[in-house]
Amino acid sequence: MPQEELSDNSCKVSKQGVNVQPSRVKALAMTASILLRHSHPNIPNRYSCNPLVDRTSTPVEWIDFANLQASKLQQWICRRDNRRAAKAMQFLTHGYGLDPAEILKSAMFSEDYSEMVIVKDIEVYSLCEHHILPFFGKAHIAYIPNGYIVGLSKIPRIVDAFARRLQVQERLTHDILECIDKTLNPKGVAVVIEASHMCMMMRGVQKQNSIMKTSSMLGNFRSNQATRTEFLSLVTG
Numbered sequence: 616m617p618q619e620e621l622s623d624n625s626c627k628v629s630k631q632g633v634n635v636q637p638s639r640v641k642a643l644a645m646t647a648s649i650l651l652r653h654s655h656p657n658i659p660n661r662y663s664c665n666p667l668v669d670r671t672s673t674p675v676e677w678i679d680f681a682n683l684q685a686s687k688l689q690q691w692i693c694r695r696d697n698r699r700a701a702k703a704m705q706f707l708t709h710g711y712g713l714d715p716a717e718i719l720k721s722a723m724f725s726e727d728y729s730e731m732v733i734v735k736d737i738e739v740y741s742l743c744e745h746h747i748l749p750f751f752g753k754a755h756i757a758y759i760p761n762g763y764i765v766g767l768s769k770i771p772r773i774v775d776a777f778a779r780r781l782q783v784q785e786r787l788t789h790d791i792l793e794c795i796d797k798t799l800n801p802k803g804v805a806v807v808i809e810a811s812h813m814c815m816m817m818r819g820v821q822k823q824n825s826i827m828k829t830s831s832m833l834g835n836f837r838s839n840q841a842t843r844t845e846f847l848s849l850v851t852g
């Protein structure tokens with residue numbers, strides 16, 4: 616690269632084979648710096664550049680400054696976004712750290728009530744284990760006590776404990792059913808889940824209005840047609 620092209624008096628500067636107007640380099644570097652700082656006001660100091668250039672700097676120094684600033688900002692953006700994504704994934708799968716049976720046991724009360732107890736329209740948010748995409752909808756749960764009832768909020772809590780994992784809807788339905796059956800030992804338990812799956816909505820067949828319904832029943836709900844019909848009419852009504 617000829618030395619005279621780098622002088623302040625030259626009208627062009629050549630770096631990496633590109634000719635750039637010195638005044639334009641300064642303007643671009645300043646604009647980029649101001650815009651990026653404005654977009655990310657919380658950027659830590661270690662990722663921002665001290666102004667290594669001033670009015671006496673050569674255009675090449677301005678280009679180096681702009682490149683350094685850009686690469687440092689890129690590092691910061693990557694690290695910050697990776698942390699944010701990791702934190703989100705941690706929350707979406709925090710059910711692995713919960714023991715649903717313990718959640719139920721923490722609020723079991725001895726009670727001589729043996730009619731059907733229903734908790735319906737419980738929001739479900741989960742991740743499909745095949746595509747790591749959300750599926751979401753509602754769960755309806757009923758049980759017939761057999762000496763014990765459970766605190767009302769514990770039913771939605773165990774739904775979350777199982778749903779906040781990588782799941783398939785069929786297993787989620789069965790997990791909830793089995794947990795209530797083994798922990799409360801009721802005369803019967805029923806779980807219905809209806810959900811929309813993003814892996815079917817935003818990719819694959821791309822159908823927006825289809826809903827998947829799963830149901831699992833044990834005890835009286837399975838053996839007694841009247842009990843099953845009463846449950847289904849109450850949750851779908």
Ligand SMILES: [Zn+2]
Nearest residue numbers: 743745746814
């Ligand atoms: Zn899927």
